[in-house]
Amino acid sequence: MTAILKIGQTTLEASELIAKLKEHQLMPKLVQEVLIDDVIASVECDPQAALQAFCNKRGLFSREQQQAWCQQQQVAPEQLTQIAIREQKLINFQENTWGVQIESYFLQRKSQLDRVRYSLIRTKDISLAQELYFRLNDDGMSFASLASEYSEGQESKTGGMVGPVELSVPHPILARMLMVSKPGQLWAPTQIGEWLVIARLEQFLPAQFDEAMRERLLAEQFQTWLGQQLQEIGVTELGIQPVTEPVTEPVTEPVTDFNQSGDDDNVHKVYGAETSQAEPSQAETPTAQRLDSDISSSSTSPKTSSSIPKTGGSSPLTLEDLTVG
Numbered sequence: 001m002t003a004i005l006k007i008g009q010t011t012l013e014a015s016e017l018i019a020k021l022k023e024h025q026l027m028p029k030l031v032q033e034v035l036i037d038d039v040i041a042s043v044e045c046d047p048q049a050a051l052q053a054f055c056n057k058r059g060l061f062s063r064e065q066q067q068a069w070c071q072q073q074q075v076a077p078e079q080l081t082q083i084a085i086r087e088q089k090l091i092n093f094q095e096n097t098w099g100v101q102i103e104s105y106f107l108q109r110k111s112q113l114d115r116v117r118y119s120l121i122r123t124k125d126i127s128l129a130q131e132l133y134f135r136l137n138d139d140g141m142s143f144a145s146l147a148s149e150y151s152e153g154q155e156s157k158t159g160g161m162v163g164p165v166e167l168s169v170p171h172p173i174l175a176r177m178l179m180v181s182k183p184g185q186l187w188a189p190t191q192i193g194e195w196l197v198i199a200r201l202e203q204f205l206p207a208q209f210d211e212a213m214r215e216r217l218l219a220e221q222f223q224t225w226l227g228q229q230l231q232e233i234g235v236t237e238l239g240i241q242p243v244t245e246p247v248t249e250p251v252t253e254p255v256t257d258f259n260q261s262g263d264d265d266n267v268h269k270v271y272g273a274e275t276s277q278a279e280p281s282q283a284e285t286p287t288a289q290r291l292d293s294d295i296s297s298s299s300t301s302p303k304t305s306s307s308i309p310k311t312g313g314s315s316p317l318t319l320e321d322l323t324v325g
Contacts, residue, residue, distance in 0.1 A: 018237065031235055032226065040089040043096070047085055054084030094218040097225075102217050106209050109217070113207035116170075116178045117163035119143045121151040121198040129189035129196040136198070137186055143200060152195075164205055174199060 003011035012020065021027045060066045070077045098105070106113075121143070123129050132150055135141040147160025155162055167175045173192050181187070181201035189196040207213065 027235075028230070031233065032230060035226070035229060035233060036090065037086075040086070040093050043089040043093050045085050045089045045092060047081060050088035051081050051084040054080075054087055090222075091215075091218075094222045098218055098221045102214060102221070103209060105217055105221065106207075106213065110207050111179065112166060112168035113213070114167050114179075115164040115205040115207070116167060116201060117161070117165075117203040117205070118178055119147065119160040119200045119202055120153070120155045120162050121147045121160055122153050122155075122192075122195040123150060124152070124194060124196065126189070126196055129198065133186075133188055133198055136200075137188075161202070164203070166207075178204075 002013065004014055005012045005017055018027075021030060055061065055066065058069065060069055066080060067077055070080055075083065121129075121132055123132070128150065132146055135146060136143060144159030144161070148156055150156075151160055162170075167179060169175075170178065171192055173190070174197065177187055177190065177199060178201050181204075183201055183203060186200045187198060189198055191197075
């Protein structure tokens, strides 16, 4: 067979390349990108504006910076415009598909998107929890000093201060407490799993429907839709015939077909106590949930925007979904 790719000293034939994609779990990513190409193929885009926006976003203002970026990404300079066009087409597709209803989606999600900064002390000792609460509430002692000395989680390293984090991050019980609090309100020891928690809201930061939030929610809607498409799309591995060399003697046997068939972590999950961190990033790109290389039918075609679902809010976390550290 003929090699189609060379990486360093390694050459790969078509069947070997497919095997490598599977071995390194890159096939779902390839399927995803091919599906995106199909979806945005008919989307209109201004090439020059797309290139300008692409470069501005990455700080590629000079030709030298653009060439350096291309070298780092291992793409030819002439491909830069096509990459920029693809990115802009995807943005346009998201806007065309969900733009009209995205503000309504924001209102559905707002209670989870609002951010809070709060102080936290937790312990498993009920007597200590009561004593600390009285020191805070009656004696006016410093929350930071008591948290640093007595709190049993990683928030003790920051004087009990957590956030700002979105209200979807803390444990649901703690999130509800903070949601109805006023800044400065101190909560008596509250049982959350095996912990007794003393919390005080420091700052409430309501989510704003600005351009950054709009882009984030459009991308979120797209990722949800894309994940559904990837679960339904059919992937068929076609047979790859070997290249035979000319022979002078008659072949006495049939040619063989070489087709291939193919505890601190818990604290963060519960309380959002990845203290003093940056704002949460977007959700990560979904992967294909099913890649069946033995699908016999090759007629399955990718789903397109005609099957785009209606928007809706994310399912809330439950106590069963979380492990208290």
